[in-house]
Amino acid sequence: MQVEDSVKRVVTCCAVTAAIAAGLGARPAAAQTPSNVSAAVSPAPDAAAAPDDQTQEASRADLIEQAQSQKAAALAPAKRAKAEEYITRAGNAFLGGQIRWHSFFHSAYAGGGFTLGAGYTKFVSPHNTLDTRGSITFTGYKRIETEFIAPGLFDRRATLNVIGGWREATQVGFYGFGMTSTVDARANYSFQQPYGSAMLELRPTRKVFVMRGGFELTQWKQAEGSGSEPSIETKYTPEALPGLGAQPVYFHTAAGIGIDSRTAAGYTRQGGLYAVTFHDFTDKEGVNGFQELDYEIVQHIPVLRDAWVISLHGLLQTAYSKHDEQIPFFMMPSIGGGSDLRAYASWRLRDLNSLLLQAEWRVLANRYLDMAVFYDAGRVGPYVKSLKFDELKNDVGLGFRFHGPAATPLRIELAKGNEGFGLVFAASQAF
Amino acid sequence: MRRALSFVAIVLLASLAVVPVSTGGLRFYTDDPIGREPETRDASKATPLGIELFYEYAYNLFVTERKKPSNTRALNLNTVDEVPDSSWFTNRILDATGAPNLSAEHVARGPNSDHKPAPEQWVLLREKTAGTTPGFTARDANGQTWFLQFDAPQYPGASTADVEIATKIFWALGYNQVETFITTFDPRHVVIDKDATIRRPSGERTRFTHDDVRRILERAARNPDGTYRTSAGRLLPGKIVGNFRYSGTRPDDPNDLVPHQHRRELRALRVFGAWMNLVDLKAGNTLDALVTENARSVIKHYLQDVGSSLGMANDPGVWDMGWEYFYDGPAMRRRLRSFGFDLSPWQTVQYTEYPSVGRFEGDEFDPTTWKPQTPTSAYLELRADDAFWAARRVVAFSDDLIRAAVHEGEFTDAAAERHLAAVLMKRRDRIAQIYLAQINPIVDPHLSPNGTLTFGNAATAAGVAEPPTSYTARWSWFDNATGATQAIGETRSATTTIVPPAGWSRDGGSFVEIDIAAASVEHPSWQQPIRTYFRRTGDGWRLVGLERLADQQIPITSPERATEEKR
Numbered sequence: 001m002q003v004e005d006s007v008k009r010v011v012t013c014c015a016v017t018a019a020i021a022a023g024l025g026a027r028p029a030a031a032q033t034p035s036n037v038s039a040a041v042s043p044a045p046d047a048a049a050a051p052d053d054q055t056q057e058a059s060r061a062d063l064i065e066q067a068q069s070q071k072a073a074a075l076a077p078a079k080r081a082k083a084e085e086y087i088t089r090a091g092n093a094f095l096g097g098q099i100r101w102h103s104f105f106h107s108a109y110a111g112g113g114f115t116l117g118a119g120y121t122k123f124v125s126p127h128n129t130l131d132t133r134g135s136i137t138f139t140g141y142k143r144i145e146t147e148f149i150a151p152g153l154f155d156r157r158a159t160l161n162v163i164g165g166w167r168e169a170t171q172v173g174f175y176g177f178g179m180t181s182t183v184d185a186r187a188n189y190s191f192q193q194p195y196g197s198a199m200l201e202l203r204p205t206r207k208v209f210v211m212r213g214g215f216e217l218t219q220w221k222q223a224e225g226s227g228s229e230p231s232i233e234t235k236y237t238p239e240a241l242p243g244l245g246a247q248p249v250y251f252h253t254a255a256g257i258g259i260d261s262r263t264a265a266g267y268t269r270q271g272g273l274y275a276v277t278f279h280d281f282t283d284k285e286g287v288n289g290f291q292e293l294d295y296e297i298v299q300h301i302p303v304l305r306d307a308w309v310i311s312l313h314g315l316l317q318t319a320y321s322k323h324d325e326q327i328p329f330f331m332m333p334s335i336g337g338g339s340d341l342r343a344y345a346s347w348r349l350r351d352l353n354s355l356l357l358q359a360e361w362r363v364l365a366n367r368y369l370d371m372a373v374f375y376d377a378g379r380v381g382p383y384v385k386s387l388k389f390d391e392l393k394n395d396v397g398l399g400f401r402f403h404g405p406a407a408t409p410l411r412i413e414l415a416k417g418n419e420g421f422g423l424v425f426a427a428s429q430a431f
Numbered sequence: 432m433r434r435a436l437s438f439v440a441i442v443l444l445a446s447l448a449v450v451p452v453s454t455g456g457l458r459f460y461t462d463d464p465i466g467r468e469p470e471t472r473d474a475s476k477a478t479p480l481g482i483e484l485f486y487e488y489a490y491n492l493f494v495t496e497r498k499k500p501s502n503t504r505a506l507n508l509n510t511v512d513e514v515p516d517s518s519w520f521t522n523r524i525l526d527a528t529g530a531p532n533l534s535a536e537h538v539a540r541g542p543n544s545d546h547k548p549a550p551e552q553w554v555l556l557r558e559k560t561a562g563t564t565p566g567f568t569a570r571d572a573n574g575q576t577w578f579l580q581f582d583a584p585q586y587p588g589a590s591t592a593d594v595e596i597a598t599k600i601f602w603a604l605g606y607n608q609v610e611t612f613i614t615t616f617d618p619r620h621v622v623i624d625k626d627a628t629i630r631r632p633s634g635e636r637t638r639f640t641h642d643d644v645r646r647i648l649e650r651a652a653r654n655p656d657g658t659y660r661t662s663a664g665r666l667l668p669g670k671i672v673g674n675f676r677y678s679g680t681r682p683d684d685p686n687d688l689v690p691h692q693h694r695r696e697l698r699a700l701r702v703f704g705a706w707m708n709l710v711d712l713k714a715g716n717t718l719d720a721l722v723t724e725n726a727r728s729v730i731k732h733y734l735q736d737v738g739s740s741l742g743m744a745n746d747p748g749v750w751d752m753g754w755e756y757f758y759d760g761p762a763m764r765r766r767l768r769s770f771g772f773d774l775s776p777w778q779t780v781q782y783t784e785y786p787s788v789g790r791f792e793g794d795e796f797d798p799t800t801w802k803p804q805t806p807t808s809a810y811l812e813l814r815a816d817d818a819f820w821a822a823r824r825v826v827a828f829s830d831d832l833i834r835a836a837v838h839e840g841e842f843t844d845a846a847a848e849r850h851l852a853a854v855l856m857k858r859r860d861r862i863a864q865i866y867l868a869q870i871n872p873i874v875d876p877h878l879s880p881n882g883t884l885t886f887g888n889a890a891t892a893a894g895v896a897e898p899p900t901s902y903t904a905r906w907s908w909f910d911n912a913t914g915a916t917q918a919i920g921e922t923r924s925a926t927t928t929i930v931p932p933a934g935w936s937r938d939g940g941s942f943v944e945i946d947i948a949a950a951s952v953e954h955p956s957w958q959q960p961i962r963t964y965f966r967r968t969g970d971g972w973r974l975v976g977l978e979r980l981a982d983q984q985i986p987i988t989s990p991e992r993a994t995e996e997k998r
Contacts, residue, residue, distance in 0.1 A: 059462040060509075064688070065471040072472040072685035078480040078673070079682075084490075088483040098634060126631030156646065206649070269748060305750040307771050307778045363771035366763040367749070371770075 104133040105427040109169035109191075110337045111346030112141030114425070127152045139227065143167040145195075157203055161214075164196040171227030174329065177351045179379055179391060183419050186345075188225025189232040191330065193218055199254070208261045212277065216252040222330055243328020248288040250281045262300070264406030266429055269309045269362075272299035281331065282322075289322040290331065298431055306364045311372075313358040313431040315340075318384050320352070327352065335378040338424040339431065342376055343395030343417030351380035355387040358431060362401075370401045374430070376415070393417065399424070458911050459942070459966060459975045464509035466527045468517035472685035475728035477721055480673040482714045491713075491805035492758045495678075500811050505695035510964070511977040512816070518686070519732045520605045520696040524827045529875055531827055533603055535835035538828075541599035542608040548663045549573040550614045554622045555639060558629050558647060561715070562736065563746065564590050565650040566661075570624070576666040579616060580738070581651035581659050585747060588652070588787035591662040592840030593743040596851075597707055599836045604703055604824055605696060606734040610665040613841050617658045618648060667733065669722035674714045675732045677807035681719070684730050692808035695820060700734075701813045702821035702866065705801035706858050708791060710752040711739035712803035712810065741851065742782075742789025750790070751777045757804045761994075776800075785847035787840075793857025798865055799993035811989075815870045816979040819889075822866035823874070825859050826893050833859070860895075868896040870956055870980055873947050876963045880971035882931035884945060890954075899949035899957060904929045908940035909964060916944055941967050942975075 080088065093099050104117035117135025124130050127150070134144040145165020153160055171188040175181040199214030222245060224231040238244045258275025262268040275296045283289040295316040302309050317333035329350065335341050336348025340356050356378040363371045377394040381387050397415030401408050413424040509515045513527055526532040549572035559566030559580060566580035582590045591613050602608040627639035651659050675681070678692040691697055704712050716736035721728055744752045754777035755762050765773045782790045803810065828836075833855050842848040872890035879885070884904055890896035906919035919939070920932025929947075946960035964976030 058460065060460045060465045061462055061469050063460075064469055067688055068470070068472045068685050071688060075476060075685060076682040077478055080480065080483070084483050084486040087486040087489075091483060091485055123631075123633030123635075126633050126635060126637055155642070263748070304774065304778045306748070307766075307774060363766065365767050366755075366758055367751075368758070369763065371767060373770075 104135050107137055108141040108143035108167035112137040113139050140170040159201045162198045166194045168192045171225050173347050186229045187232040187235045188227045188229045190223050190225045192221045208259050210258045210260045212256040219249045221247045241329050242326040246328050249284040253280045266407035267403040269306050270300050270302050288328050289325040290327040292319040309362040311360040315356040318353045338426050341378050343415035343422040349380040352382050353384050354380045372399050463975045464511040465515050468515045470686035470729040473728050474684045474730050477672045477683040482674045484715050496806050506693040507689045514695050523605050524603045524824050535831050538603045538832050539835045539839055541602040543610045547612050548577050548614045552620045554624050556624050556627050565647045577663040579661045579663050581661050584652045586786050589789050590743050591660050593741050594662040594738040596836050596840045597737040597740040599839050601737050612663050614663050615658045616661040667720050669720035672719045672721050674717045675719050676714045677809040692812045695817050697809035698813040698817045699821035701810045702818050705798040706825050707740045708744045708753045709740045710744040710803050742791035756802050787847045788851050791854050793854040796858045796861050798862050800990050802990050818866040822862050826863045863893045864895045867893050871959055871961050873961050878965045878972035882935050884929045886927050899951035901925050901950045903948045905946040906932050907944045909942040909944040911942050
């Protein structure tokens with residue numbers, strides 16, 4: 001029956017197409033009769049015919065009407081192809097807020113390796129969402145959290161994020177302090193961390209000037225590490241390594257200001273970010289409290305209408321203890337990993353101060369794919385003045401980024417440094 | 432197996448099916464050439480069917496783009512190679528015989544009636560959901576419904592001018608257009624309809640609020656007095672039944688017989704789109720409206736949104752529109768291989784930018800390499816004869832007509848207005864240079880009662896080619912019933928007037944077939960004759976048939992090939 005229907009429909013289509021072609025007068029090339037010019041000049045075949053000899057015959061209009069009548073007898077409802085129908089449904093569901101499950105590839109902590117996860121987002125009002133998500137890695141890093149996002153506060157000038165969750169990292173590397181640490185010196189530690197935070201980002205003029213502020217209540221429960229490397233307590237004592245075995249409860253406040261002219265933090269080809277953020281970590285026990293200042297500069301310079309973008313990034317982090325308290329080793333600034341020193345292991349360099357310098361030469365392949373060569377350099381040190389530009393650890397690499405107008409869902413990079421190669425799969429922009 | 436048998440059955444039945452509607456052997460009928468494609472059947476059963484944006488993009492970029500053109504002659508032509516008027520198209524800039532038809536006043540008026548919007552008060556009905564420019568659906572003080580769209584803050588005056596100018600020009604070219612006016616929007620005189628809703632990120636529709644108005648207007652260019660310049664498009668009459676597609680036919684419209692990819696006016700959008708830089712050439716920007724004409728419901732096909740034209744085709748951060756498809760495999764691979772050093776033309780072309788014009792240039796413009804955001808089936812099916820037809824219409828826009836259309840953009844910067852008109856003229860001339868001279872450009876053949884043949888040469892008339900050294904006419908009597916011909920003879924002339932051969936007699940037959948070729952060293956393709964047919968009438972001869980490139984049709988070079996050849 002279906003075959004009969006399709007035959008009938010195609011026949012009708014072909015018939016009316018031929019009819020209209022003949023009807024209007026256009027002759028498809030395949031139907032054209034080659035010119036058949038005889039050499040002799042002789043009376044024409046219809047020479048005897050009167051000029052109006054065909055007035056009794058059917059007209060073009062009649063032929064067209066005949067074809068239209070045929071089609072009218074076999075009308076069918078206009079329908080979408082199946083693929084189009086599926087895409088339409090998916091699009092409606094997505095735009096209509098009906099798709100609530102989403103993937104979530106963020107590890108509990110950097111260095112966790114390949115991550116699997118999922119989330120469930122629910123609108124709790126026309127604009128505000130509640131997202132519950134979790135992830136796990138093959139190395140046992142786990143994370144579960146719920147985030148409330150209110151993006152349109154104060155006449156769309158502010159966004160409020162409130163997060164509550166718990167995470168565990170099982171084998172975070174620690175290589176010692178300073179630039180003389182070696183990759184062979186790695187020891188692993190773990191931690192569990194419940195946390196709750198609220199952060200408000202305010203753009204008073206809805207333009208580039210940004211203020212951020214918020215607080216977090218959290219506890220870091222540092223413990224022995226797992227994995228193939230020795231656990232940290234087998235190599236260090238609490239006297240030698242500040243914070244070893246500590247489980248501080250922090251009231252963390254943060255405040256920052258900046259100029260952010262990027263089109264989006266997740267992907268941009270122009271603009272920059274110039275920001276300073278102050279952190280205060282107050283330890284409930286008065287033992288592990290400290291403060292930290294982060295200075296960050298990002299600048300994207302498009303060249304030849306985005307044929308290339310030169311992207312520069314600088315990040316200086318400096319931590320200092322409060323009174324006679326100590327800064328736990330696991331809270332000190334650190335560099336190394338998939339978004340900073342990309343050929344180096346996560347948390348490879350650690351000390352009270354860190355400097356990261358990155359440069360990328362991004363090449364636009366098309367509107368949704370960039371490739372880039374990059375250079376990362378950085379160092380750590382006990383003092384700010386020790387962050388000199390010589391003896392930097394550095395790497396170079398090549399990467400591809402699949403991105404949208406405002407996000408980079410997939411970044412694949414290969415970096416080479418003097419400690420080997422680093423292969424990066426990430427679901428965010430490097431900077 | 433079953434599928435294969437079905438296919439064979441379909442082919443066999445299809446080949447037989449042409450019999451009941453065959454022309455009975457007659458080549459020309461008494462009403463040839465028809466001036467209008469009739470719509471004789473009621474289409475009131477047509478139901479709304481839109482096209483899904485992502486599907487259309489993906490299909491066109493990854494399926495349509497890889498199709499080879501069928502090299503099929505356009506199927507909606509009358510016997511003199513012209514597009515008759517229809518529910519799709521109305522011959523305006525040139526009439527159905529190819530003669531100039533519009534004055535500057537006509538072009539300036541375009542599709543508009545005298546009933547302008549009354550902007551004293553706007554009652555907002557809903558937000559604008561399509562396109563990137565901010566806007567509303569609103570009722571004016573007279574109760575008329577309009578679609579309002581505003582200029583982006585960085586391009587004040589540009590989008591509104593763009594819509595106005597493009598609407599006038601595409602109307603003059605022959606397409607059904609929406610009435611549009613440039614008017615003002617004063618947020619102090621805005622009322623929100625009690626039933627107005629807006630779709631929230633959650634997907635639910637909730638009441639439209641004044642904060643929503645402010646949010647939308649934050650993305651619009653504001654005048655110093657607090658008002659906003661806006662382009663108002665009138666609500667189309669009739670019932671909207673979705674978009675038309677650039678291939679196939681509507682199965683629910685009995686009058687829609689020609690597959691859309693074989694409609695010349697849709698193929699020609701590749702030429703017109705290149706001229707106007709209409710990059711958003713997607714089916715989603717079209718509309719089918721069920722209207723009543725002659726007491727019958729018919730579907731009228733609108734090229735509804737032509738606003739992504741001229742310099743407004745590019746967003747500030749997007750430079751490749753008009754130069755590359757949304758996804759352009761060859762260009763992407765070239766950039767990947769060369770690490771971006773193999774520059775594309777859009778990366779170096781120089782623009783003279785005015786805020787009210789945007790990026791629009793005519794010096795580097797090449798219609799053969801121009802690309803919309805996504806190709807359509809009709810775009811790919813364009814052939815040289817279609818392009819020639821289209822180019823004649825572009826060339827019919829004199830400098831004065833172009834200035835008249837551009838003036839409708841109501842520019843506040845006279846230099847911007849002059850610049851835009853100058854670029855359109857340059858692009859027009861480039862189209863003429865390429866498409867008018869590409870094939871035998873003989874037009875408007877006329878046979879006098881005494882047998883003197885006269886005609887025009889569109890390429891030389893446009894000043895894009897030198898006259899040929901000679902024209903040759905090969906004369907034959909033609910049998911309208913059998914298609915047989917008998918040669919009369921061949922005559923030659925250095926001018927566009929050719930006398931009949933010896934042996935010619937007015938009473939020799941009812942139809943005469945004349946092949947006309949031109950000898951040009953510069954353009955060897957002109958040797959390919961156009962074939963004309965004249966029917967004897969009471970007082971002379973009437974042109975009833977014209978085929979350009981009758982036996983040797985050629986598709987247009989693909990943009991990729993043209994780009995490679997340029998490189």
